[in-house]
Amino acid sequence: MTQKITAHDVNVFYGEKQAIRQVSIDIDQEDVTAFIGPSGCGKSTFLRTLNRMNDTVASARVEGDIRLDGEDIYSKDMDVVQLRARVGMVFQKPNPFPKSIYENVAYGPRIHGLASGKSEMDAIVEQSLTRAGLWAEVKDRLSDSGTALSGGQQQRLCIARAIAVDPEVILMDEPCSALDPIATARIEELIHDLRGRYAIVIVTHNMQQAARVSQKTAFFHLGELVEYGDTNDIFTNPREPRTTDYITGRYG
Numbered sequence: 001m002t003q004k005i006t007a008h009d010v011n012v013f014y015g016e017k018q019a020i021r022q023v024s025i026d027i028d029q030e031d032v033t034a035f036i037g038p039s040g041c042g043k044s045t046f047l048r049t050l051n052r053m054n055d056t057v058a059s060a061r062v063e064g065d066i067r068l069d070g071e072d073i074y075s076k077d078m079d080v081v082q083l084r085a086r087v088g089m090v091f092q093k094p095n096p097f098p099k100s101i102y103e104n105v106a107y108g109p110r111i112h113g114l115a116s117g118k119s120e121m122d123a124i125v126e127q128s129l130t131r132a133g134l135w136a137e138v139k140d141r142l143s144d145s146g147t148a149l150s151g152g153q154q155q156r157l158c159i160a161r162a163i164a165v166d167p168e169v170i171l172m173d174e175p176c177s178a179l180d181p182i183a184t185a186r187i188e189e190l191i192h193d194l195r196g197r198y199a200i201v202i203v204t205h206n207m208q209q210a211a212r213v214s215q216k217t218a219f220f221h222l223g224e225l226v227e228y229g230d231t232n233d234i235f236t237n238p239r240e241p242r243t244t245d246y247i248t249g250r251y252g
């Protein structure tokens with residue numbers, strides 16, 4: 001297994017309040033990794049340390065060592081715009097730009113200078129929408145607004161947008177929580193299809209979803225990483241009593 005991201009002794013504070021305590025974890029390149037745990041345990045906060053999205057929160061402070069392919073992502077030399085292209089993110093609520101479907105996907109490659117002309121851009125847009133499982137549904141209406149799509153299609157458009165800049169890692173923060181069961185199933189299939197090409201980390205409230213889509217699961221509680229291992233082991237043979245209590249529904 002190749003370790004794509006390594007995190008050591010990570011603490012996150014919002015002002016005085018500590019949200020993440022001494023978390024160390026290695027994220028595999030080839031796997032889908034699920035972060036689970038009760039509301040407020042810090043899953044999203046920790047996820048957002050992995051592409052420095054917490055930089056956008058004025059009160060947030062991150063301590064510790066986080067590396068992408070061995071490179072310290074909190075180093076002064078790290079270009080954060082570049083980092084967020086390498087480590088893309090998909091949010092809870094689909095958030096397409098109020099622009100055409102085509103523009104939603106082309107925007108990132110344009111600002112990163114990834115296409116040298118219209119035909120190259122067309123190819124990136126088609127490939128990204130194809131990988132996101134949306135091409136067949138939108139190829140005849142690329143100039144329609146992204147916000148006119150269904151919720152599930154919007155979320156796949158957001159995944160296409162992340163894919164378009166050729167990321168190495170995709171972070172997904174409860175990507176299905178605003179979707180119906182059919183749209184959720186499409187996203188879960190898509191995660192299967194994308195596995196291997198991108199390292200994927202998904203925060204989910206839904207334990208069945210974690211069991212379905214991931215190979216590795218990390219259980220967080222009160223800002224700590226309680227247990228991390230193969231998804232099968234976490235759900236069938238957890239080592240920690242707190243994990244057992246959570247997966248058997250005793251809290252959360």
Ligand SMILES: Nc1ncnc2c1ncn2[C@@H]1O[C@H](COP(=O)(O)OP(=O)(O)OP(=O)(O)O)[C@@H](O)[C@H]1O
Nearest residue numbers: 014019037038039040041042043044045046057059
């Ligand atoms: N911007 C913020 N400012 C201050 N505190 C915050 C902020 N964001 C999160 N927190 C606090 O940090 C802790 C962890 O929150 P976080 O959203 O990371 O948890 P979570 O496990 O993702 O929860 P949920 O599943 O409900 O989204 C919580 O106590 C939360 O109130």
